[in-house]
Amino acid sequence: MFNLETDIAILGTGPAALLCALEAERRGRSVAVVGPVRPGGFVPTYGLFHDQVVGTPLAPAVSGHWDGVDVHTDEGTVALERAYVRLDSTSAAALLWGQLAARVVDAFATGVDLQTDRYVVHTRAGQTIQAHRVIDATGHQPVAVERVPARRVQLALGATLEARHGLDRPLLMDFRGEDEVPTFLYALPLDADRVFVEETTLISEHPPPSAELESRLRARLARMGWTGPLLVNERCRIPMDAGLPDFGVVPGFGAAGGLVHPATGYQLAAALNLAGPFVAALDATWDQSAEDAAQAMWTAIWPTSARRAHALQTWGARFVADLGRSDQAAFLSSFLALPRRHVDAYLGPQASVGSVAGTMLRAFAALPFHLQRSVTRRALTRPTPLVRPLLGLQEAT
Numbered sequence: 258m259f260n261l262e263t264d265i266a267i268l269g270t271g272p273a274a275l276l277c278a279l280e281a282e283r284r285g286r287s288v289a290v291v292g293p294v295r296p297g298g299f300v301p302t303y304g305l306f307h308d309q310v311v312g313t314p315l316a317p318a319v320s321g322h323w324d325g326v327d328v329h330t331d332e333g334t335v336a337l338e339r340a341y342v343r344l345d346s347t348s349a350a351a352l353l354w355g356q357l358a359a360r361v362v363d364a365f366a367t368g369v370d371l372q373t374d375r376y377v378v379h380t381r382a383g384q385t386i387q388a389h390r391v392i393d394a395t396g397h398q399p400v401a402v403e404r405v406p407a408r409r410v411q412l413a414l415g416a417t418l419e420a421r422h423g424l425d426r427p428l429l430m431d432f433r434g435e436d437e438v439p440t441f442l443y444a445l446p447l448d449a450d451r452v453f454v455e456e457t458t459l460i461s462e463h464p465p466p467s468a469e470l471e472s473r474l475r476a477r478l479a480r481m482g483w484t485g486p487l488l489v490n491e492r493c494r495i496p497m498d499a500g501l502p503d504f505g506v507v508p509g510f511g512a513a514g515g516l517v518h519p520a521t522g523y524q525l526a527a528a529l530n531l532a533g534p535f536v537a538a539l540d541a542t543w544d545q546s547a548e549d550a551a552q553a554m555w556t557a558i559w560p561t562s563a564r565r566a567h568a569l570q571t572w573g574a575r576f577v578a579d580l581g582r583s584d585q586a587a588f589l590s591s592f593l594a595l596p597r598r599h600v601d602a603y604l605g606p607q608a609s610v611g612s613v614a615g616t617m618l619r620a621f622a623a624l625p626f627h628l629q630r631s632v633t634r635r636a637l638t639r640p641t642p643l644v645r646p647l648l649g650l651q652e653a654t
């Protein structure tokens with residue numbers, strides 16, 4: 258009968274889990290990582306802004322670097338002059354695994370019990386792991402963290418295209434198109450003859466099915482004259498407007514901890530930023546009850562201001578999701594034309610409520626009149642989800 262005892266059991270084998278494992282081992286704790294081990298590294302082709310990775314454990318995995326990114330809409334092109342990088346998913350995973358001494362239990366966790374003074378993790382293979390603390394980092398459908406299901410999702414279909422693309426920096430979004438439920442192209446150069454291309458929904462309640470994404474992607478590439486072998490290798494469905502998870506006795510991290518940005522679907526910057534404070538809270542509460550430790554860990558990643566900011570961003574994302582194609586494009590153009598510090602603050606991880614509210618006000622002022630009217634109508638029809646976080650009357654979404 259397999260029965261392992263450890264200081265900390267970390268569920269999941271994605272970047273969030275491994276970043277926490279690294280932090281915990283640095284603090285001298287024994288760690289068991291519980292989850293399926295994938296030989297080829299992480300699945301997604303990660304991109305993020307350069308300043309978000311500098312000085313973090315994943316900095317050595319940067320494999321592409323550009324001075325900025327472009328966004329095309331029918332209204333024109335916005336150049337965001339903020340350095341952007343691509344991570345090599347294989348070396349990112351190898352980097353993290355290579356620094357870990359953790360026991361690895363290569364199995365899916367099925368549940369976690371809290372028994373008086375310790376957690377017991379159960380796996381699909383019938384193993385049990387006893388631990389003083391547990392972290393759930395099992396991604397978008399967590400094992401032990403409760404979340405309400407999202408209504409709106411981001412759907413994407415990613416592929417590697419072998420073609421001379423001529424792209425000298427990433428396309429964060431090519432939003433040009435005609436479909437009423439819009440999708441955009443994200444394109445990240447891999448080298449002169451290969452480019453990662455992804456047809457993506459912004460955030461949508463009724464996204465086009467995956468087959469439709471693929472045909473849109475192929476049609477778009479043909480229009481652009483990018484022809485060559487296309488290998489579809491990423492399908493992603495990110496729940497976007499579920500609000501924050503229930504802050505229960507098993508603390509969650511990464512996507513499981515609600516760290517996915519409600520407007521962009523990005524998460525890695527938040528995980529890199531917050532693994533330290535999250536595990537520091539675990540360490541500081543080592544001798545306290547599991548319930549108190551869990552609350553301290555949740556608070557480390559979700560202080561009140563960040564919870565309120567998240568509620569506002571979720572409100573904004575739902576508003577944009579429900580717009581038609583041309584209004585989404587107009588909204589994007591107005592938003593991205595705001596001064597850089599406002600855009601960065603809004604799109605970055607864990608923004609404060611003040612900076613998010615400030616950016617939203619500026620964005621409102623910059624919108625065309627008919628969109629200002631839509632925002633006002635929505636805010637007046639259902640004021641609670643907007644007013645409560647603004648006034649600090651409700652912490653979570």
Ligand SMILES: Cc1cc2nc3c(=O)[nH]c(=O)nc-3n(C[C@H](O)[C@H](O)[C@H](O)COP(=O)(O)OP(=O)(O)OC[C@H]3O[C@@H](n4cnc5c(N)ncnc54)[C@H](O)[C@@H]3O)c2cc1C
Nearest residue numbers: 269270271272273292301304366395396493511512524525
């Ligand atoms: C295709 C795709 C592309 C993305 N691109 C970006 C990007 O470019 N930049 C960015 O910032 N964000 C991106 N994201 C969003 C987000 O950063 C990623 O989803 C990120 O991988 C989340 O990290 P995570 O470790 O929390 O979860 P995941 O990476 O999803 O890892 C979860 C881990 O838990 C394991 N697991 C699942 N169930 C169990 C179980 N029952 N027991 C044990 N283990 C389990 C999984 O096997 C996996 O190893 C992308 C997401 C997707 C899906």
